Amino acid sequence: MPEPSAPRIRAARPEDAEALALVDRLTWSPLHAVMPEPEPPYRPFFDERHRAENHLVAELDGRVVGYVRLGLPTSLACNAHVRQIQGLAVLDEGRGRGVGRALVRAAVExxxxxxxxxxxLRVLGHNTPARRLYASEGFVVEGVLPEEFLLGGEYVDDVFMGRAL
Incomplete structure (x- = not known):
């Protein structure tokens, strides 16, 4: 049986929009999403605030299986030295194959x-797998907004994590 291939990380291109929108829809979960589950008509994946150049794409065997969105936390010049992971999604077929870790490392670089x-970054308090991944890549909890969101009848903390580069 052949070894599974390692993820390939590359810059997103405008033509990735449809594949990335599908990743977004297929990975939606109350574990990490504060917005309602997407329903048709779907919004475009790329827009003025989230352009292709703000994304890195993960591929396995030539197929898009995930992405990370990297942006500025604010539009203030005094905050321009900080970048923020503003989204990370990996299809089930990429889980356990190092895709999420490769995306986090690529975002750092x-x-x-x-x-x-x-x-x-910000991560929901109940998203233990993501928090564990970020911590293993050097991110530490820098603040918590207790019970910031009401999701599925449960109050969930908003956890701020960060690291120096």
Whole structure:
């Protein structure tokens, strides 16, 4: 039996929009989403705020299986040294194959390459797998907004994590 291939990470292109929108829909879960489950008509994946150049794409065997969105936390010049992971999604077929880890590492390297000094993210308190992944990549909890969201009848913390670059 052949070894499973390693994920390939690359910059997103405008023509990835449909595949990335599908990843978004197929991975929607109350474990990580505060927005309602997407329903038709679906919004475009790329828009003025979330452009192709803000995304890195993971491929396995030439197929898009995930992405990470990297952006500025604010539009303030005094905050331009910080990048923020603003979304990460991996299809089931990519789970357990190092795709999420490869995307986080690629986002860190991309942030460094853009001259950032820090990288941050927000993750829901009940998303233990994501929190474990981020912690294993050097992110630490920098703050918690207790019971910030009411999801499925449960109050959920909003956890801020970050690390130096």
């Amino acid at each position: 991309e942030a460094r390459g853009q001259g950032a000094r820090r990288i941050t």
